[in-house]
Amino acid sequence: MFKRLDNAALAGEVTIWLEDQPRRVPATLSAAAAVLWLDGGAGYRDHAAGGRRAPLCMMGVCHECLITVDGEPNRQGCLVPVAEGMRLERQRRSP
């Protein structure tokens, strides 16, 4: 599973909103990494055709990390850096 390097640079934190809850996360993370860092992969996304999904490649290829960013659905969370005030919503049938 993904883990943050022990020696990762400290670059401050930002506040994002995950399903309307304010959460503090390291400012250098992507949206997908922030969700994994906060809550792990469980419950990350429900696939339209059934089944559950979570980020796999974290480099823009697999499209498993789709997430709603500031109201726009199906963004690739691994390619979107977090920003102060960003609103994230996981795409789940019943959160």
Next chain:
Amino acid sequence: MSRDFLIIGGGVVGMAVAYGLARRGRRVSVLDEHDGSLRASRGNAGLVWVQGKGLRMPRYAELSLQSSEAWPTFAEELTARTGVELEYERRGGVDLCFDAAEAEARQEEYRALYAATPALAAMRWAYLDREALREHLPGLGEAVHGGTFSPWDGQCNPLYLLRALYAACRSLGVDYRPATPVDGVEARASGFVAHTPMGDVVAPRVILAAGLGARRLAPPLGLSGEVRPVRGQILVTERLPQGGRLPSPQIRQTASGGYLIGDVLENAGFDTGVTLETLHQLGRRAVAVYPDLARARLVRSWGALRVMTPDGSPLYEASRPCPGAYNLSCHSGITLAAFHAEELAEAIDSDRLATRYGDFSGARFDVQATG
């Protein structure tokens, strides 16, 4: 092992014919290339399309019509044999026109084509203006002038079609060999031998369904290698709610919700890549057709090479110098799959390809000697 037929090429043409022959009780081996090989069967948009096919060859229009008629039963049987749903539907389709001149030219072509033979009189089509089209294509943009509607047109998932053909062939005992490229085929007194890096494969009769590989493999057997690559590019959107829109060559929504945007013809040699310029053009046109796609995210794009004969019509031929060798090339392998699996396979099996489909031989490309 002994076999009746050796098919070179495991794309949708080769597998449809393999399926047709195996259903008739023939023992068939198929030699296929690698995943990375040139594969029109895995890059096309999945239309099962009749209107406009055969503008320069009414017989081809007839085959398209006939195959469209056979498709529902073909799809049903494949699904019953394999459990693979092809996402096939035939609710009609629309080929869009963007200005009055295009609309006029299109209608003139269709009027001439569908009056060309008695069989083609069965073809129903109508030109519909933008307002009338909106019933079939809700949300259609102002940039569209109109389009030709035909109830014969439809769509499928071409990858599921291919998968179903592989599965059906396997259950019928077809010997399918992936990653077995053929260096050449030789005629011998007793039949044919295909040379591969994995050794020779022999059979009394051989069918080339090698796509662009026919350029190299066909001429030594006295068959036409006159096919050239014509590149298409396809852009795919994220999955979106079903819009209830009929398919068109320019854009169609798949059963899983993504829109496939395409319909460009490019001469790019054997380059299967995409270009930013063409993708921009496809995106702009998609938004002109359906303005609600302006905010759609794009998830994928690819390029693929059509297998194009000099006149765009299929090539079906039996070798004169090497009896028992056949050559099949077409860029309409999805639409014609039902025909290939039934009538064409039967014609090859009974060695009547030349008599029944003589119009389709490569002889039509030969330059006539003058004076």
